[in-house]
Amino acid sequence: xxxxxxxxxxxxxxxxxxxxxxxxxxxxxxxxxxxxxxxxxxxxxxxxxxxxxxxxxxxxxxxxxxxxxxxxxxxxxxxxxxxxxxxxxxxxxxxxxxxxxxxxxxxxxxxxxxxxxxxxxxxxxxxxxxxxxxxxxxxxxxxxxxxxxxxxxxxxxxxxxxxxxxxxxxxxxxxxxxxxxxxxxxxxxxxxxxxxxxxxxxxxxxxxxxxxxxxxxxxxxxxxxxxxxxxxxxxxxxxxxxxxxxxxxxxxxxxxxxxxxxxxxxxxxxxxxxxxxxx
Amino acid sequence: xxxxxxxxxxxxxxxxxxxxxxxxxxxxxxxxxxxxxxxxxxxxxxxxxxxxxxxxxxxxxxxxxxxxxxxxxxxxxxxxxxxxxxxxxxxxxxxxxxxxxxxxxxxxxxxxxxxxxxxxxxxxxxxxxxxxxxxxxxxxxxxxxxxxxxxxxxxxxxxxxxxxxxxxxxxxxxxxxxxxxxxxxxxxxxxxxxxxxxxxxxxxxxxxxxxxxxxxxxxxxxxxxxxxxxxxxxxxxxxxxxxxxxxxxxxxxxxxxxxxxxxxxxxxxxxxxxxxxxxxxxxxxxxxxxxxxxxxxxxxxxxxxxxxxxxxxxxxxxxxxxxxxxxxxxxxxxxxxxxxxxxxxxxxxxxxxxxxxxxxxxxxxxxxxxxxxxxxxxxxxxxxxxxx
Numbered sequence: 251x252x253x254x255x256x257x258x259x260x261x262x263x264x265x266x267x268x269x270x271x272x273x274x275x276x277x278x279x280x281x282x283x284x285x286x287x288x289x290x291x292x293x294x295x296x297x298x299x300x301x302x303x304x305x306x307x308x309x310x311x312x313x314x315x316x317x318x319x320x321x322x323x324x325x326x327x328x329x330x331x332x333x334x335x336x337x338x339x340x341x342x343x344x345x346x347x348x349x350x351x352x353x354x355x356x357x358x359x360x361x362x363x364x365x366x367x368x369x370x371x372x373x374x375x376x377x378x379x380x381x382x383x384x385x386x387x388x389x390x391x392x393x394x395x396x397x398x399x400x401x402x403x404x405x406x407x408x409x410x411x412x413x414x415x416x417x418x419x420x421x422x423x424x425x426x427x428x429x430x431x432x433x434x435x436x437x438x439x440x441x442x443x444x445x446x447x448x449x450x451x452x453x454x455x456x457x458x459x460x461x462x463x464x465x466x467x468x469x470x471x472x473x474x475x476x477x478x479x480x481x482x483x484x485x486x487x488x489x490x491x492x493x494x495x496x497x498x499x500x501x502x503x504x505x506x507x508x509x510x511x512x513x514x515x516x517x518x519x520x521x522x523x524x525x526x527x528x529x
Numbered sequence: 530x531x532x533x534x535x536x537x538x539x540x541x542x543x544x545x546x547x548x549x550x551x552x553x554x555x556x557x558x559x560x561x562x563x564x565x566x567x568x569x570x571x572x573x574x575x576x577x578x579x580x581x582x583x584x585x586x587x588x589x590x591x592x593x594x595x596x597x598x599x600x601x602x603x604x605x606x607x608x609x610x611x612x613x614x615x616x617x618x619x620x621x622x623x624x625x626x627x628x629x630x631x632x633x634x635x636x637x638x639x640x641x642x643x644x645x646x647x648x649x650x651x652x653x654x655x656x657x658x659x660x661x662x663x664x665x666x667x668x669x670x671x672x673x674x675x676x677x678x679x680x681x682x683x684x685x686x687x688x689x690x691x692x693x694x695x696x697x698x699x700x701x702x703x704x705x706x707x708x709x710x711x712x713x714x715x716x717x718x719x720x721x722x723x724x725x726x727x728x729x730x731x732x733x734x735x736x737x738x739x740x741x742x743x744x745x746x747x748x749x750x751x752x753x754x755x756x757x758x759x760x761x762x763x764x765x766x767x768x769x770x771x772x773x774x775x776x777x778x779x780x781x782x783x784x785x786x787x788x789x790x791x792x793x794x795x796x797x798x799x800x801x802x803x804x805x806x807x808x809x810x811x812x813x814x815x816x817x818x819x820x821x822x823x824x825x826x827x828x829x830x831x832x833x834x835x836x837x838x839x840x841x842x843x844x845x846x847x848x849x850x851x852x853x854x855x856x857x858x859x860x861x862x863x864x865x866x867x868x869x870x871x872x873x874x875x876x877x878x879x880x881x882x883x884x885x886x887x888x889x890x891x892x893x894x895x896x897x898x899x900x901x902x903x904x905x906x907x908x909x910x911x912x913x914x915x916x917x
């Protein structure tokens with residue numbers, strides 16, 4: 251259930267102002283899409299590897315079976331269904347996916363819609379703007395244009411730094427553009443507790459993702475999983491080999507904080523994006 | 530009154546894997562329905578103590594096996610771990626677990642040498658070099674030379690770097706700006722030498738005494754790797770200073786409205802154009818970044834590593850944010866620049882600083898000091914810019 255976040259009444263037309271604003275922004279030709287990052291908990295991650303599939307799950311916000319990822323950024327989606335944010339943040343497991351052969355997304359939004367629906371952006375969000383009005387065109391090119399318009403560069407997007415003069419460049423009547431800038435400000439490093447999800451582009455797919463189809467570029471999981479190749483671990487390692495998945499690890503320690511796990515994962519993702527020429 | 534627990538009992542754990550460390554879960558009593566996890570004084574540091582407890586919603590908590598002695602954990606006390614090995618659940622501080630595993634260590638070294646190394650790092654006086662070399666050899670054999678090398682540089686030695694920096698910076702290492710800088714720390718192999726790369730902000734904050742990274746050099750030597758450490762680039766600038774008597778508003782003692790959490794940087798009898806002086810002159814050499822405030826306004830900010838003296842107490846080097854927004858002037862305020870109290874907030878909350886003096890000094894080598902003093906600063910160490 252929504253926590254009071256405004257939703258569009260049925261039948262009411264939508265104006266996609268963010269699409270309009272970003273439309274003329276220059277991007278490389280041909281477009282060079284960024285990888286997608288799907289963050290889950292190690293429990294679900296191991297299940298994904300063993301079934302070789304990221305299962306589309308019922309999303310309560312859109313009442314549709316969806317797989318969620320963020321464009322290039324290792325943010326995790328706010329609590330949804332039975333994915334518990336506590337587990338994800340304490341035991342992160344990350345799949346970096348190539349969007350190349352995934353087909354068109356179901357939707358693309360400029361922030362985490364789960365957090366919006368849960369009312370986490372209430373302090374910054376304009377209460378008169380519906381969630382649906384923030385939607386970007388459901389294409390990866392549209393997402394790249396949003397990055398060019400809003401962040402100026404892919405590196406700026408990765409750090410969540412909105413262009414300094416963006417708000418001043420918008421007339422007052424561009425309420426959706428200004429509304430999004432306010433929400434994205436929640437991700438600014440100048441804040442005490444920035445929320446990276448507020449400026450991370452959410453990409454949802456309306457079908458499960460088959461790992462055998464070479465969509466996975468990298469898996470990131472705790473270093474401890476490559477040890478003790480007995481029992482469950484043996485199956486996990488064997489399946490990684492069977493699927494031919496490249497992996498990197500982080501050192502899991504019980505006295506780390508969720509923030510430091512995410513920092514470590516962000517560093518590894520950034521390295522991957524740099525090494526593959528995406529950043 | 531706060532209901533936050535100060536002392537709890539170990540009631541269970543969540544498993545990461547079948548062996549090694551698990552996430553310890555605490556409660557007020559055995560069988561309690563609210564679980565907590567401990568927060569470390571220095572996250573990831575094997576020698577960290579317990580700083581606080583946070584409520585935690587376990588997904589699949591395993592209860593501590595019956596018959597095990599109660600393990601208590603308290604704020605300021607040693608970190609409590611749960612270690613799993615061959616169906617055994619061993620709980621306690623790292624040195625206690627290390628002792629309990631005497632008869633099993635050889636077996637663990639064969640199957641899980643990385644975990645054994647993690648444990649040993651939390652045992653004061655234990656030589657970890659041989660364990661690290663054994664872990665590298667184990668990885669080379671099973672995962673290949675390239676993966677083993679990546680672990681050595683990217684995990685083992687990098688962890689040592691992060692530990693050194695976090696210990697030096699204390700709580701400020703957990704602020705967003707420093708976390709961003711920590712993500713940019715790089716340890717790279719250049720030809721046959723290791724090179725440590727640090728972002729400018731960390732270079733300034735760490736100060737670089739000769740032995741800052743001696744533990745890293747020693748650990749790298751165990752693997753025959755010479756290391757190039759960063760050196761602070763020499764900066765020369767004109768010394769300057771600025772002072773201000775703190776108002777009730779600066780001291781966060783305004784009688785109405787919200788406290789601002791910052792001190793206005795204004796002319797304060799100095800011969801300066803305060804609208805631009807701090808951004809362009811006094812802190813002009815700092816790294817300024819554009820950002821957007823909660824209200825959507827654009828501003829620039831810089832984190833300045835100040836050597837801080839607070840009422841004669843040396844607080845060491847602290848990162849303090851200065852922000853600059855020309856639109857503040859347009860909004861009919863008489864300032865454009867603010868010093869955000871950040872790491873000084875608690876001290877300002879504890880004591881009314883109204884009427885005390887704030888002083889900044891910029892030294893010739895480009896470093897900054899900040900002092901809060903009882904009386905008007907005299908005997909400038911730098912040329913005075915005060916109006917007659």
